[in-house]
Each structure stands twice: as C-alpha cells, then as structure tokens.
Amino acid sequence: MSNLKIYNTLARDKQVFSPIEPGKVRLYVCGMTVYDFCHLGHARVMVVFDMVQRWLRASGFDVTYVRNITDIDDKIIKRAIENRETIGALTQRFIEAMDQDAAALGVQKPDHEPRATAYVPQMLALIQKLQNNGLAYQGSDGDVNYSVRDFPGYGKLSGKSLDDLRAGERVDVNTGKRDPLDFVLWKASKETEPSEVKWDSPWGQGRPGWHIECSAMSGDLLGEHFDIHGGGQDLQFPHHENEIAQSEGAHQHSFVNYWMHNGFVRVDNEKMSKSLGNFFTIRDVLKKYDAEVIRFFILRAHYRSPLNYSDAHLDDARQGLTRLYLALKEAPDDQAVVLDPAEAHALRFAEAMNDDFNTPVAMAVLFELANEVNRSKSPAQARQLKALAGVIGLLQRPADSFLKGAAGSETEGLSEVEITAGIAARVAAKQAKNFAQADAIRAQLAAAGVILEDKPGGLTEWRRG
Numbered sequence: 315m316s317n318l319k320i321y322n323t324l325a326r327d328k329q330v331f332s333p334i335e336p337g338k339v340r341l342y343v344c345g346m347t348v349y350d351f352c353h354l355g356h357a358r359v360m361v362v363f364d365m366v367q368r369w370l371r372a373s374g375f376d377v378t379y380v381r382n383i384t385d386i387d388d389k390i391i392k393r394a395i396e397n398r399e400t401i402g403a404l405t406q407r408f409i410e411a412m413d414q415d416a417a418a419l420g421v422q423k424p425d426h427e428p429r430a431t432a433y434v435p436q437m438l439a440l441i442q443k444l445q446n447n448g449l450a451y452q453g454s455d456g457d458v459n460y461s462v463r464d465f466p467g468y469g470k471l472s473g474k475s476l477d478d479l480r481a482g483e484r485v486d487v488n489t490g491k492r493d494p495l496d497f498v499l500w501k502a503s504k505e506t507e508p509s510e511v512k513w514d515s516p517w518g519q520g521r522p523g524w525h526i527e528c529s530a531m532s533g534d535l536l537g538e539h540f541d542i543h544g545g546g547q548d549l550q551f552p553h554h555e556n557e558i559a560q561s562e563g564a565h566q567h568s569f570v571n572y573w574m575h576n577g578f579v580r581v582d583n584e585k586m587s588k589s590l591g592n593f594f595t596i597r598d599v600l601k602k603y604d605a606e607v608i609r610f611f612i613l614r615a616h617y618r619s620p621l622n623y624s625d626a627h628l629d630d631a632r633q634g635l636t637r638l639y640l641a642l643k644e645a646p647d648d649q650a651v652v653l654d655p656a657e658a659h660a661l662r663f664a665e666a667m668n669d670d671f672n673t674p675v676a677m678a679v680l681f682e683l684a685n686e687v688n689r690s691k692s693p694a695q696a697r698q699l700k701a702l703a704g705v706i707g708l709l710q711r712p713a714d715s716f717l718k719g720a721a722g723s724e725t726e727g728l729s730e731v732e733i734t735a736g737i738a739a740r741v742a743a744k745q746a747k748n749f750a751q752a753d754a755i756r757a758q759l760a761a762a763g764v765i766l767e768d769k770p771g772g773l774t775e776w777r778r779g
Contacts, residue, residue: 316331316373316374316375316668317330317665317668318330318331318370318373318667318668319331319668319669319670320542320572320574320670320671321574321618321670322571322572322573322574323471323550323573323574323575324470324471324570324572324573326473328670329572331572333375333541334539334540334541334571337374337375337376338375338376338377338378339370339375339376339377339378339541339542340377340378340380340536340537340540340541340542341363341366341367341370341377341378341379341380341536341540341541341542341543341544342380342381342382342528342531342532342535342536342540342542342543342544342570343359343363343379343380343381343382343424343543343544343545344359344381344382344528344544344545344546344549344553344554345359345381345382345383345384345427346383346384346412347384347387347389347390348383348384348385348390348404348405348408348409348412349387349389349390349393349394349404349405349408350393350408351408351411351415351595351596351597352411352412352415352595352596353586353593353594353595353596354579354586354593354594354595354596354599354608354623355546355578355579355585355586355587355593356412356596357415357419357579357596357608357612358546358576358577358579358612358621359544359545359546359576360381360415360416360419360421361419361420361421361609361612361613362544362576362612362613362617363379363381363544363574363576364419364420364421364422364707365613365617365671365673365706365707366542366544366574366617366671367379367422367424368422368705368706368707369667369671369705369706372705373668377425378425378426378535378536379424379425379426380424380425380426380427380428380531380532380535380536381424381426381427382427382428382429382430382527382528382531382532383405383409383427383428383429383430384430384524384527385401385405385409385429385430385431386401386430386431386511386521386522387524390404390405391507391508391511394508395508400508400510401508401510401511402510405429411597414597415596415597415600418596418600418605419596419605419608419609420605420606420609420707420708420710421707422707426535428531428534428535430522430527430531433527433530433531433534434513434521434522436530436531436533436534437500437522437526437527437530438500438513438515438516439530440526440529440530440533440560440564441458441499441500441515441526442516443564443565444460444499444560444563444564445458447563447564447566448461448464449461449464449465449559449563449564450499451492452490452517453489453490453491453492454490455489455490455502456490456502456517456518456520457489457490457491457498457499457500457501457502457520458498458499458500458517458520459490459491459492459496459497459498459499460496460497460498460499460525460556460559460560460563461492461493461496462476462493462495462496462497462559463476463493463495465559465562465563467558467559467562468555468559469555470558471550471551471554471555471558471573472550472551472552472554472555474551474555476495479495497523497525497552497556498523499522499523499525499526499560500515500517500520500521500522500523500526501520501521501522501523502517502518502519502520503518503519503520503521507521524553525552525553525556525557525560526560528553528557529557529560529561529564532557532561533561533565538561538565538567538569539565539567539568539569539570539571540570540571541570541571541572542570542571542572542573542574543557543569543570543572543573543574544573544574544575544576545574545575545576546575546576546578547575547576547577547578548578548585548587549575550573550575554573557569558570574617575618576617576618577615577616577617577618577619577620577621578620578621579620579621579622579623580620580621580622580623581593581594581622581623581624583622586623594623596608599628602625602628603628603632604632604635604716604719604720606635606708606711606716607628607631607632607635607720608628608631609707609708610631610634610635610708611627611628611631613673613677613706613708614631614634614673614674614677615673615674616670616671616672616673616674617671617673618670632720632761633754633757633758633761634681634754634757635708635716635720636716636717636720636757636758636760636761637681637684637753637754637756637757638680638681638684638699638703638708638709639709639713639716639717639720640684640688640713640717640756640757640760641683641684641685641687641688641696641699642687642696642699642700642709642713643696643713643714643717645693645696645697645699645700645713651697651700651701651704652697652701653698653701653702653704653705654698654701657698659679659680659682659683659698659702660698660702662679663676663679663680663702663705666678666679667705667706673706676706679702680699680702680703680708681750683695683698683699683702684699685749685750685753687699688753717760720760720761728759728762728764733759733764733776736755736758736759736764737759737766737774737776739755740752740755740756740766740774741772741774743755759776763778764776764777764778765777765778
C-alpha cells in the first residue's frame with residue numbers, strides 16, 4: 315500500500331512502516347494542557363501531525379487518529395485558583411481557544427479528542443494492574459508511585475541509563491518515594507485543592523498523575539499495542555519513557571511500534587516555552603500573519619529539525635506562498651480539482667513524503683510545478699498544483715483571496731526607488747539564468763502590492779495592485 319519510511323525514535327533509525335493490521339493505522343499524539351493560549355510550539359505539533367495523518371490517509375490507510383487533552387494538572391489548578399473560576403470553566407475556555415487556533419491553521423479534527431477527566435476509571439484500573447505486577451506502591455504521603463528500578467526496560471526510548479539519571483539525585487524528604495526516579499501515578503488529595511479535582515480510589519481520594527493519562531486513553535481508544543505515537547521532542551523524556559514503563563509494565567507486551575518526535579521551535583537559539591517567557595501565542599502571530607503563512611512556515615522545515623522563529627522567516631514564508639498562489643491564478647476556481655497521482659511531479663512529491671514525511675523536498679516539487687505553470691499557463695497543471703498542495707493542507711482558497719491579503723499585510727508600501735531597485739535585481743537574476751531568484755523577487759514585490767508586467771523588448775512595467 316505504501317513505501318513509507320518513518321524515523322523511529324525508539325530504534326534511532328529510519329524504518330519501513332509496516333502497520334500491525336494491514337491497511338489500518340492507529341495514531342496517538344500527546345495534545346495540550348489547557349490552562350493558557352497555545353503558542354507556536356503547540357502549533358507545530360498540531361500542524362506536523364495533521365500533515366502526517368493527511369498523508370497516511372492519502373496513501374490509502376484507514377487511520378484512527380487520537381490527540382488527547384490534559385484538563386487536570388497542577389498548572390490548571392493553580393491558574394483556576396488565581397482566576398477565582400472553576401477548573402471546568404477554565405479548561406473549557408482554553409479548549410475552545412485551542413480549537414479556534416487549530417481551525418485557523420487548517421488542522422483537521424482528530425477522530426478522537428479524549429479529555430483526561432473522562433478517563434479516571436481506566437487510569438485507576440491501570441494503576442491497580444501495576445500494583446498487582448509489583449511496579450506500583452503507595453508512599454507514606456498517600457501518593458501511589460511507579461517503581462522505576464523494577465522495570466528492566468526503563469530508558470530504552472531516551473537512551474538514558476538509570477545510573478546517569480540518578481547522578482546527583484536525592485529523595486525529597488517531603489515525598490513518600492523510595493527512589494528519586496520513581497514518578498507519581500496517583501496524587502493524594504490536599505485539603506486546599508478544589509473538590510472537583512478529587513476522585514475516590516482504592517488508595518484514598520486523589521487525582522491522576524500526568525503520565526498515566528496517556529497510557530489509559532491510548533489503550534482504551536487504540537488498544538494495548540498500536541502503530542504510531544507522536545509528540546514534541548520535549549516529551550521523549552520523561553513523559554513518553556514513563557508511558558512505555560506504565561503500559562508495558564501493566565500489559566507485559568510491546569506498547570508502540572513507531573515513536574515520532576517533532577523538533578523544537580526556537581527563538582534566539584532557545585526553545586520556545588512558557589517557562590522561559592519567550593513564547594508567542596498563535597493568536598498573537600495571527601494578528602500579523604495569515605494563518606496559511608504560518609502553516610507553510612511550519613511545513614517547509616522537516617518536522618524533526620529545529621524551527622527558528624522570527625518575523626524575517628515568516629516574511630520569507632509569505633513570499634514563498636505568494637509565489638505558489640500566483641501560479642494558481644491560471645486555475646479557474648469553478649472547476650473540479652482532481653489529483654493525478656501518476657503525473658511526474660506527483661510521483662516525486664510522494665517519494666519525498668514517503669521518506670519520513672520530507673516536506674522540504676515535497677515543497678521544492680511544488681515550486682518546480684509552479685514555475686512550469688508560470689511558463690506554460692496551463693490550467694491543467696495549475697489544478698494539479700492545487701491538488702498536490704491540498705494533500706498537506708495548502709493552496710485551497712481562491713488565489714485572488716490570498717494575494718489581496720498578502721499585499722494588504724504590508725504595513726508600508728515600497729518607495730519607487732525600492733521598486734526600481736527590485737526590478738533591476740530581477741533583470742540581473744534573469745540575465746544570470748537564476749530564474750528561481752527572479753521569481754522570488756517578483757513574488758516579494760507582489761507581496762508588497764506591486765504587480766510587474768513584462769513587455770516586448772525586455773522592458774518591465776509596474777503598478778500597485
């Protein structure tokens with residue numbers, strides 16, 4: 315069905331994808347903790363795995379895609395208390411905001427979007443299994459912890475040894491842990507916590523730890539053994555490592571076949587995060603940039619590579635997307651767009667996507683096709699460009715709609731001196747047969763609302779669009 319290869323974090327290698335059940339893919343991705351607005355790091359997770367599930371479906375697989383919502387957590391409780399609102403009101407507000415951001419970015423809804431608070435019975439059953447298997451214990455403080463040293467495979471995903479992890483660690487005297495590496499499965503209730511985060515359990519009233527949520531939800535919706543588990547690189551350890559320990563420790567067999575992790579979004583070479591205070595919310599960036607520009611910006615980098623955020627990079631992404639939309643002006647919007655999978659560009663696009671979802675190479679194929687459309691003025695090729703880009707959620711609106719918005723997004727028009735200089739640079743690029751650079755300059759001017767018209771004799775006239 316597919317020649318897909320995936321870089322498997324667990325194997326530290328690119329492997330041929332072979333689903334557990336032929337023709338079907340079960341995919342789980344760790345979603346958001348909903349106590350604040352989503353930032354661009356969250357946008358990358360949403361867009362990357364939206365692209366993954368789109369390509370799997372386009373390849374003919376029957377996909378079940380699950381992305382969870384963490385709606386109970388220390389940060390959520392703290393924020394709700396600070397805001398003097400209920401936890402339910404807080405999380406619902408930010409779930410709605412997350413859905414708005416995702417929709418703006420062209421992210422399709424997962425097949426299932428479970429909330430942690432709806433799966434507490436499944437979590438309790440899993441913790442009970444772990445205790446029965448000698449891997450969980452209740453500490454003197456009432457918390458139920460996972461005994462890391464009793465699970466032989468701990469560290470296989472992250473490559474960390476227990477000795478390295480224990481170096482410099484010490485047991486906090488205020489916890490009931492036997493070992494500093496043990497992690498909490500069930501947190502005993504505190505008197506100061508709201509009643510809505512207290513559930514009855516065999517170990518007393520409490521609430522689930524963070525890691526147990528995903529093991530319980532994925533197991534319930536996808537089964538105890540499924541195909542692909544994804545998430546941000548920051549979750550590889552300890553969250554995903556702990557998921558493996560929980561699920562395999564409880565069920566005594568393999569948990570996930572392929573682990574995928576997208577790279578960080580960076581600002582000034584530092585990871586974007588709320589804790590560092592260097593994050594940009596999706597909705598703040600949307601005030602300056604078209605949502606499709608942000609999606610394009612994320613997808614033109616390989617999902618495993620770091621993604622460097624800056625206005626300059628987003629400006630460049632806008633120019634690139636403008637070039638593609640300029641080519642689409644040859645495609646009438648009232649005609650059906652049907653992909654021809656046997657066409658040469660489509661075959662090369664598929665080859666790139668099957669090579670660990672190599673969107674940078676796939677994007678290069680789109681630009682090559684756009685250049686051909688610009689030369690041939692072929693509506694059929696323009697429709698093929700639109701269909702091919704649509705596989706990864708791009709170029710799906712009327713070209714004029716985007717181009718007018720891109721031109722209007724510039725805060726200041728270019729001066730005549732700047733326009734003349736740009737035209738001269740384009741002429742020089744064409745004379746040097748650097749047609750890609752010439753196209754880029756034309757697109758840059760178009761994004762600023764300047765339309766070029768090439769006339770006989772090598773003359774170029776311009777007007778403001």
